[in-house]
Amino acid sequence: MNIVVAMKQIPDLQQIRIRNRKPILDDVALTFGNIDKNALEAGVQLKEATGSNLIVVSVGTEALEDTIKEALAAGADEAYLVLDDEIGDMESSSSARLIAEAIKKIDDVGIILFGEGSGDNYSGQVGSRVAAILGLPQAGYAKSININGNIATVTRSLEDCEEVLEAELPIVVSVIADINEPRIPSVTQILKAGRKPKEMLELDVTGDSMLETISNLAPEMQRKQIEIETIEKLLKVLENEGLLRR
Amino acid sequence: MEFTLSKEQLLIQKMAQEFCAKHLEPVAEQIDRDNKIPAEIIKGLSELDLFGLPFKEEYGGADAGYDCYVLAMEQLGKVSSGPAITISVNCLGLGAIDKFGTPAQKSKYMPKACRGEHLASFAFTEPGTGSDPKQITTRAVKEGDHYILNGTKRFISNADYPGPMVAFAMDDESSKPTAFIVDKFCEGYSISEPWHKIGYRGGNLLDVYLKDVKVPAENVLGKMGGGFPVLTYGIAFGKVGISSVALGGILAAYEAAVKYAKEKTHRGEPIAKFQAVQLRIADLAMKYEACRWLTYRLGCLANNAKDPMLFAKEAAVTKTYVCETFVDAARIAIDVHGSYGLMNDYLVTRLYRDAILGPQVEGVADMQKMIIAGVVLNG
Numbered sequence: 001m002n003i004v005v006a007m008k009q010i011p012d013l014q015q016i017r018i019r020n021r022k023p024i025l026d027d028v029a030l031t032f033g034n035i036d037k038n039a040l041e042a043g044v045q046l047k048e049a050t051g052s053n054l055i056v057v058s059v060g061t062e063a064l065e066d067t068i069k070e071a072l073a074a075g076a077d078e079a080y081l082v083l084d085d086e087i088g089d090m091e092s093s094s095s096a097r098l099i100a101e102a103i104k105k106i107d108d109v110g111i112i113l114f115g116e117g118s119g120d121n122y123s124g125q126v127g128s129r130v131a132a133i134l135g136l137p138q139a140g141y142a143k144s145i146n147i148n149g150n151i152a153t154v155t156r157s158l159e160d161c162e163e164v165l166e167a168e169l170p171i172v173v174s175v176i177a178d179i180n181e182p183r184i185p186s187v188t189q190i191l192k193a194g195r196k197p198k199e200m201l202e203l204d205v206t207g208d209s210m211l212e213t214i215s216n217l218a219p220e221m222q223r224k225q226i227e228i229e230t231i232e233k234l235l236k237v238l239e240n241e242g243l244l245r246r
Numbered sequence: 247m248e249f250t251l252s253k254e255q256l257l258i259q260k261m262a263q264e265f266c267a268k269h270l271e272p273v274a275e276q277i278d279r280d281n282k283i284p285a286e287i288i289k290g291l292s293e294l295d296l297f298g299l300p301f302k303e304e305y306g307g308a309d310a311g312y313d314c315y316v317l318a319m320e321q322l323g324k325v326s327s328g329p330a331i332t333i334s335v336n337c338l339g340l341g342a343i344d345k346f347g348t349p350a351q352k353s354k355y356m357p358k359a360c361r362g363e364h365l366a367s368f369a370f371t372e373p374g375t376g377s378d379p380k381q382i383t384t385r386a387v388k389e390g391d392h393y394i395l396n397g398t399k400r401f402i403s404n405a406d407y408p409g410p411m412v413a414f415a416m417d418d419e420s421s422k423p424t425a426f427i428v429d430k431f432c433e434g435y436s437i438s439e440p441w442h443k444i445g446y447r448g449g450n451l452l453d454v455y456l457k458d459v460k461v462p463a464e465n466v467l468g469k470m471g472g473g474f475p476v477l478t479y480g481i482a483f484g485k486v487g488i489s490s491v492a493l494g495g496i497l498a499a500y501e502a503a504v505k506y507a508k509e510k511t512h513r514g515e516p517i518a519k520f521q522a523v524q525l526r527i528a529d530l531a532m533k534y535e536a537c538r539w540l541t542y543r544l545g546c547l548a549n550n551a552k553d554p555m556l557f558a559k560e561a562a563v564t565k566t567y568v569c570e571t572f573v574d575a576a577r578i579a580i581d582v583h584g585s586y587g588l589m590n591d592y593l594v595t596r597l598y599r600d601a602i603l604g605p606q607v608e609g610v611a612d613m614q615k616m617i618i619a620g621v622v623l624n625g
Contacts, residue, residue, distance in 0.1 A: 029256060066253040073257060184264045187295040187308040187318070190257045 001052045001110035001169075005043040005076065006099050006130070007036040009060040009067045010120040021217060030067045033119020037074065039175050041182040042145055043113050044075035050147055053077050055106055059098045061085050065198070072193035073185040079198045080106065084205045089121075094208035096129030101203050103134065111152060114174045116141060121211070124174075131172035138172040139165050143179050249539070251317070258314045262321035265294060274326040277448040278596055281440060283329050288362055291329060296322075297336055298360025300548075301344055306357030312483075316490045316545030320538075323494025324501075327600045328448020330494065332365065334487025335403035335449070338608075339366025342412045342480035343427065346468040355410040355427060364409030367430065368484065369399040369454055370477055376400075377613045379414070379423045379474055384456065386415040386424060393417070393426065393461045395434075399454040401607075405430065405437050406452055412467060412480065413456070420471025427465040434459035445600035446491075446607075475554065482558040484608050485565035486541075486548050492565075492572040492604045493534075493541045499572075499579035499597050500530040506583050517582075526578050533575050537568045559621035562614040569604030570611060576601040 011028040018024070032040075040056065047054040056076040058064055060083065068079045080102045090098075103109060112134075114127035131138035143157040152171050156163040157178065185193075228234045238244040251259065269290050277283055291297060300315045301307025315337070322330035340359055343351060343366070358364040375381035384397025395415050405411070410427050417424045428435065434457045440450035468476050504527060507518035517523045544564040551557035576598040580587035587594045605611040 069253050070257060184261050184268070184294060185257070186293060187258055187261070187299055187310050187314065188303075190254055190261065191308065191310055193257075194254065 001050065002106055002108050003043045003046055003050075003052045003054045004057055004103055004106060004109055004112045005036075005040045005054065005071070006057045006103075006112065006114050006126070007032045007040065007071055008095070008118040008120075008126075009058060009064050010118060013119060023216065030063050032067070032070060033115060035115030035117060035175070035177050036119065037115075037182040038177050038179050039113040039115045040071055040074055040076065041180045042142075042173075042175050043111075044183075045180065046111065046145060046147055047075070047077075050110075052110065055080060057099055057102045057106075058082070059090070059095055059102070060087055068198065069190070069193040072196045073190040074182065075185075075189075076196070078196055080201060081198060082201050082203050082205070086205055087208075089211040089213065091209040091211050092121075092123045092125040093129060094205075094210075096126045096133060097208070098203055098205065099126065100130045100133040102201050103130070105199075105201065110169045111145070111147065112136070112170065112172045113145075114172070116174045116176050127172055127174040134172070136170055136172050137167045138174070139167065140174040142173045142175045145173055145175070145179075254310075255314055255317055258310060259317040259321060261294060262296070262318040265290060266321055266325040270322070270325045270329065277326050277328045279447075281328075281442075281447045281450065283332060283448045287329055288332075291322075291333065292362030295360075296333055297362040297365075298340065298356070300337060301340060301356060301360055305344065305352045306360030308360075311545075312486050312548035313542065313545040316486060316493075316541055319487055319490035320494040320497065320541070323491035324498045325494070326448065327446045327491055327495065330491040331446045331449035331488070332404060334484065334491055335368060336362075336366045336409075337487055338480060338484030339368045339404075339410060339412050341483040342368065342425065342467065342476050343410065345479055345483075346425070346472075346476050347427075348464075350464070351427060351467070359409050365404040365407035366409050367402050367404045367407075367411040367454075368480060369402045369405075369411050369413040369428075370481075371400045371402070373398055373400050373453075377610065379477060382414055382416055382423055384413070384415040386417040386426065386461070388417070388419060388463075389460075391463050393463065393466075395426065395428065395456045395459040395461055397456050399456070401441065401451040402437075402454045403449060403451055405454050406440070406450060411454070412476070413454075414473050414477060417470055422471035423473030423477070424470050425467040425473045425476040426461045427467050428456070428459060428461055432459060443603070445596070445603045447599075478558055479554050481609055482551075482554070482561040483548060485561035486544055488604065488608050489541045489544060489561075489564045489568045492569045492601070493537050495572045495597050495600050495604075496530075496534050496537055496568070496575045499575040499594060499601075500534045502593050502597070503527060503530055503579040503582040506586075510583075510586075523582055526582050529578055530575055533571050533578075537571050540564050541568055555621055559618055562609070562617040565609065566605070566611050566614040566618070569601075572601040572604050573598075 012031045015028045016023045043054050054076045056071040057080045082098050117124040139154040141156045142154045144155040146153045154165045295308040298307035299310050300312045303309045359366045386393040413428045414423045436455045438453035507523050510517045579594045
């Protein structure tokens with residue numbers, strides 16, 4: 001069985017500097033998002049438990065050929081990559097199409113893992129879109145995954161409860177950060193990463209829609225700066241705001 | 247000429263950073279206070295292949311080269327000097343065995359020490375000498391197919407861990423120093439309590455007593471009377487480690503000063519707004535960058551060192567400059583902190599205690615300057 005983990009190359013958030021209220025991305029190293037690393041670690045644990053093969057799939061600019069070593073050092077056995085320097089801030093539906101196309105080229109896929117959201121845009125859409133394109137069941141917000149034979153048991157962490165699902169493989173699962181603590185790769189694993197097989201896929205990226213970032217500032221919060229001297233005034237203000245006696 | 251790191255180098259640097267943030271930083275104060283490295287830290291460093299990072303895979307190393315070794319050691323040295331110096335000395339001892347040892351010696355002694363199950367030591371200094379090989383008093387007398395060693399070695403790192411110790415003794419055949427590989431804790435081997443030293447806490451220095459220690463003749467490292475090149479070459483490679491540890495200390499001092507300058511306020515303004523503080527921050531930035539590239543360069547030179555004297559000079563230049571600069575940097579960081587910089591609640595006091603060790607150990611600064619001048623003036 002092949003376990004697939006889809007990962008997104010993003011700028012290293014630790015290295016981004018802010019100048020004139022805008023992030024400076026020049027010369028910032030590329031890496032994978034933290035939750036993507038949780039998905040990879042979940043894949044490595046399943047691989048160790050089931051004796052499977054772990055393939056990481058990623059879509060990105062040419063720099064991905066170097067960035068992917070990070071995933072290969074952390075336990076992936078091989079990589080399927082779609083490289084194109086036109087792939088910048090690709091819209092989620094386009095990313096999902098390319099990832100699904102790449103996964104179709106892999107035989108005997110048992111489980112496809114995603115982080116719940118990418119480290120940059122966190123749209124949280126790609127896993128669901130890939131499941132829809134491939135016609136597979138999907139479980140989101142996974143905090144644990146077990147595979148027994150052809151059945152996956154997924155515990156989902158929801159707002160006020162946990163839900164345990166069982167599904168036949170193949171399945172798409174999106175994980176949350178609580179699922180595990182990614183292990184730190186050793187020096188030897190890092191050095192061997194570059195020698196692991198990489199499949200470069202020629203997929204047509206023309207016509208795919210790109211995102212244009214207009215602003216990525218947090219919404220401005222303005223205080224009303226109302227002075228409250230008495231309880232009566234507090235009640236009056238809350239009433240005027242529509243928060244009391246509605 | 248390139249001044250960028252490869253993806254592998256960046257990943258090794260990041261790996262060390264992650265280990266430090268998750269595992270080492272939470273116990274750094276404890277290591278300094280108790281003068282002891284927790285066993286789980288040794289195990290964690292071992293799992294990452296950090297004990298044998300520059301050595302060949304066939305002898306248990308990771309074969310990542312001294313360039314990657316420098317990057318990892320800088321990160322460890324930034325957070326806790328004790329574990330970093332323990333690895334540095336392990337690589338000093340193993341480096342001598344790797345360079346001068348026979349295949350049998352390497353196969354016997356390197357793999358376990360590369361995995362951190364054993365730790366290597368390097369024993370030259372004695373109560374009567376720290377730099378002059380002619381003054382050593384430890385004696386090796388041949389008896390059949392063995393040598394019998396007697397003497398005292400001073401300030402020996404990792405002496406309290408099992409593993410190989412490269413020990414220097416005057417032999418009765420050549421009347422010159424010879425290097426022997428001694429199995430620590432063999433019969434006749436004993437150690438003192440650790441010295442209560444001011445910094446690099448956790449990386450213990452002990453005295454070693456050799457009383458009628460029986461060393462097989464096959465444990466001669468290099469050749470009889472050939473201890474001097476083992477000493478100079480081994481010590482030169484050891485300087486890659488100690489320079490990297492000091493570099494990490496400079497980075498820690500620099501970052502601590504910047505953080506404090508931005509957080510501490512005076513008359514409602516961060517003290518970073520004051521020119522006097524800005525000038526100190528600029529000094530720290532300049533010192534760190536100068537030392538960083540000097541140390542990274544030494545790592546690259548160590549990968550391809552051909553002329554031992556030239557490499558010894560480059561190692562002496564780097565070690566002396568970086569260790570002396572660490573003293574300056576720690577002092578400047580204390581100045582930025584004002585009176586708070588004198589309180590043990592602040593990291594900079596530990597950095598200052600670490601810093602002032604550097605120029606004294608693994609070749610005192612004055613002796614290094616003599617090595618540098620000797621090569622510069624005499625070729």
